[in-house]
Amino acid sequence: MTVNKIKRCVSLYSFQEEYFLRKMTLEDMLVTCQELGIPGVEIIGEQMITGYPRISSSFFDQWHSWLEKYGLTPVCLDQFIFPQIYKNRLMTEDEMVASILEDIRVAKRLGVKLIRVQHSVTSRILERTVAEAEKAGISLDVEIHAPSTLESPFEQELVRTFERVDSPYLGFVLDLGIFTRRLGRIMTDRWMRMGMKPAVAKVIAECYDNRQMDKLEDDIRALNGTQDDLDATFLVKHLVNSDPRHILPYMKYIHHIHAKFSEMTDEGRDYSIPYEEIIPILVEGGFSGYLSSEYEGGWFIQDAFVVDGVEQVRRHQRMLKQLLGEA
Amino acid sequence: MVYDCYMIVGDDFKNVIKDGKATGYQFGLRIPYFSSVIVSLVGSTELKVDGETIPEERMSVTLYGKTSPKASLADDPVTRWEFGDIGLITVDCPGGLPSGEHTIDIRQEVKIGFITGGLFGHDIKKLSIQN
Numbered sequence: 001m002t003v004n005k006i007k008r009c010v011s012l013y014s015f016q017e018e019y020f021l022r023k024m025t026l027e028d029m030l031v032t033c034q035e036l037g038i039p040g041v042e043i044i045g046e047q048m049i050t051g052y053p054r055i056s057s058s059f060f061d062q063w064h065s066w067l068e069k070y071g072l073t074p075v076c077l078d079q080f081i082f083p084q085i086y087k088n089r090l091m092t093e094d095e096m097v098a099s100i101l102e103d104i105r106v107a108k109r110l111g112v113k114l115i116r117v118q119h120s121v122t123s124r125i126l127e128r129t130v131a132e133a134e135k136a137g138i139s140l141d142v143e144i145h146a147p148s149t150l151e152s153p154f155e156q157e158l159v160r161t162f163e164r165v166d167s168p169y170l171g172f173v174l175d176l177g178i179f180t181r182r183l184g185r186i187m188t189d190r191w192m193r194m195g196m197k198p199a200v201a202k203v204i205a206e207c208y209d210n211r212q213m214d215k216l217e218d219d220i221r222a223l224n225g226t227q228d229d230l231d232a233t234f235l236v237k238h239l240v241n242s243d244p245r246h247i248l249p250y251m252k253y254i255h256h257i258h259a260k261f262s263e264m265t266d267e268g269r270d271y272s273i274p275y276e277e278i279i280p281i282l283v284e285g286g287f288s289g290y291l292s293s294e295y296e297g298g299w300f301i302q303d304a305f306v307v308d309g310v311e312q313v314r315r316h317q318r319m320l321k322q323l324l325g326e327a
Numbered sequence: 328m329v330y331d332c333y334m335i336v337g338d339d340f341k342n343v344i345k346d347g348k349a350t351g352y353q354f355g356l357r358i359p360y361f362s363s364v365i366v367s368l369v370g371s372t373e374l375k376v377d378g379e380t381i382p383e384e385r386m387s388v389t390l391y392g393k394t395s396p397k398a399s400l401a402d403d404p405v406t407r408w409e410f411g412d413i414g415l416i417t418v419d420c421p422g423g424l425p426s427g428e429h430t431i432d433i434r435q436e437v438k439i440g441f442i443t444g445g446l447f448g449h450d451i452k453k454l455s456i457q458n
Contacts, residue, residue: 016361020330020411046362047410085365085404086440120440188328299361303332 006279008304008320009040009075010313011258012048012280014295016017017307021050027066034070036314040290041067042076042116045106053102060109066113075290076173076256077299078116093125098138100129108136114174117142119154123161130167139169141255146177146240150250162253171255175294178240182272183208184262186300193304195288196218200225208236251285262297264315268322279323293321330359334450335431336413342423342458349423351385352456355413359448360437363407366390366400370436370445373416377429381418389415426458 010033024032026048033041045052049059067074081099083091087308091099100117108116115133117126117140126140133140142158144150150159150172162170188201200223207216216236220229247254261270269275280293293316298307321327336355343351354453358364374381386397390408394417408414432451 013361016410020333020357022411044362046407050409051407052363080362082365083440085367087367087401087404110347299329302330 004283004324006324007040007288008038008317008324009042009290009292010036010038010317011042011044011076011292011294013042013078013190014244014293014313016047016304016310017298018261027224028073030070032064032310032313033072036310036317037072038293038317039071040075041072042078042112042290042292043074044080044185046105047081051269053106055106055109063110070250075113076087076114076116076292077103077107077110077112078118080118083119083120093128095126096121096125097143100125101132104132104136104138104140107138113137114139114141114173116256116258119143119145119148121155122299124156126161126170127165130165130170133169134167138190139255141171141173143173143258144178145174145175145258146180146235147238149178149242150174150247151242152181159250159253171253172250173256173258174254175258175260176178176273176275176278177258177260177296178242179244179274179278180239180272181274183236183239184297184300186263186270186271186297187235190300190303191229194228196229196232197223197225199223200229204233204236205231208239211241213237221263229280244274244281248281248285251287254285254287254289256289256296257282257287257291258294259291259316260294260296261312261316262295262300264312264319268315268319270316270319276324277320279320291324293317294318328448329361329448330357331450333357334359334435334448335452335454337452337454339413339415340429340454342455342456343417349421349458351418351420352424353389353417354454355429356388356416356433356435357411357413358408358437359435359450360439360446361410364437364439365404365411365415366406366408367402367404368438369400369408370438372397372416372436373434374416375430375432376418376424385419387417387419389417399412422448423455423458424447424456426456428453428455 009015015029022312203219263271293313295309295312337357342349342434383397437446
């Protein structure tokens with residue numbers, strides 16, 4: 001493989017189930033990152049920092065002492081905007097700008113170099129906050145996430161904004177979920193545990209895998225599928241199976257990657273996303289940021305199995321190392 | 328379908344006794360979402376206990392030592408219900424619930440704008456009470 005400058009990271013989001021159930025603390029997760037040999041760390045403020053964004057100084061001191069102790073680099077803060085927090089109105093644009101400016105201040109204190117900006121932002125909000133981001137040395141990177149791709153209307157508008165503003169502090173986080181080649185069996189298995197007939201589950205997977213989503217509802221009806229079956233397809237319609245080569249023209253704007261996965265098999269591959277195809281394309285495109293493992297399979301198995309985000313991340317990182325030529 | 332199965336926390340299921348009399352019952356609740364939520368985003372709570380629909384007016388929520396009527400959460404755009412934390416739902420019910428097994432069925436809304444159609448978590452648990 002060509003020499004590459006891609007670095008590895010993990011989003012602590014991957015260990016969310018362990019954190020939710022109080023099986024792991026924030027420090028436990030950082031210890032795990034060190035044990036798994038992962039250099040970079042990404043965190044969702046609202047998920048694992050108490051009181052976010054009003055955070056005590058002692059938290060930041062503790063955070064930095066942990067990073068130093070466990071030899072980790074803070075890479076990315078993920079932010080959200082919740083426009084509906086007021087009872088009778090939506091947040092104004094000024095309030096959304098203020099919310100992002102607060103995220104920038106937190107990101108600076110966490111020591112990260114980029115913020116994953118959630119999709120609900122607008123070009124105007126980015127233009128109003130980029131100067132502050134530049135001052136802080138932090139880039140604002142909007143996540144490309146299914147069902148959108150880089151070619152979707154809003155993403156194309158953002159590309160034009162990035163061209164016009166011409167700042168290295170605006171860009172994208174690419175979520176590899178947009179390359180979901182095969183429907184996760186953890187999804188169909190979950191639906192079957194909830195009562196879906198195996199024949200219906202099979203036809204949903206076939207329609208997705210064969211890119212025949214237009215006939216999905218008719219096929220389900222032909223099998224006397226229920227309303228619950230049709231509701232389940234809502235999620236499937238939000239998945240995307242796009243061509244990884246389509247990202248190449250946009251590489252200069254891709255600053256960070258969510259290496260999404262839902263099930264690392266015993267063979268050490270993700271069941272749904274073709275990493276062996278994607279990583280050579282990232283290398284070809286000259287990507288030099290972090291690939292951040294983002295495990296999201298827990299939600300589909302937590303009703304019946306113990307979720308083991310640590311083992312899933314261990315397998316995922318082993319695969320990344322192999323594909324990056326580190327192992 | 329996110330954290331649904333962990334919503335109802337049975338360890339905290341009991342009758343609430345004041346001055347020697349049961350005034351209601353309570354159980355623990357976790358929010359079915361993958362981050363903290365500002366409490367004004369905790370939307371409608373559709374609760375059925377042993378098949379009986381409980382109106383929200385009879386519910387209060389205890390979070391971080393403070394108890395408020397369920398409906399008042401909508402007016403608080405500051406407090407966060409932290410990810411995985413357990414709040415207590417208290418239902419006003421003079422006499423409480425009789426000893427034995429009860430079915431708690433809860434459908435909780437979370438008002439997350441970017442999720443089309445809104446987000447609802449649903450959990451049903453059979454829990455026992457000992458008086």
